[in-house]
Amino acid sequence: MESTYQSMRTFADSWGLLYMFVIFVIAVLWTFRPGSKKHSEDAARIPFNEDENHGRK
Numbered sequence: 001m002e003s004t005y006q007s008m009r010t011f012a013d014s015w016g017l018l019y020m021f022v023i024f025v026i027a028v029l030w031t032f033r034p035g036s037k038k039h040s041e042d043a044a045r046i047p048f049n050e051d052e053n054h055g056r057k
Contacts, residue, residue, distance in 0.1 A: 030036075 031040075
């Protein structure tokens with residue numbers, strides 16, 4: 001069991017770190033891609049839209 005744990009730990013330390021870094025870079029690039037400004041502004045205005053309050057007065 002110890003060798004299995006050690007091999008999984010080694011894999012997670014190397015390739016797991018690389019995987020998480022790639023996911024982080026993709027998320028940052030997706031956020032700052034051209035054309036995302038309008039979507040971000042629309043999402044930021046959702047709490048202030050009166051139509052979206054679901055009947056609350």
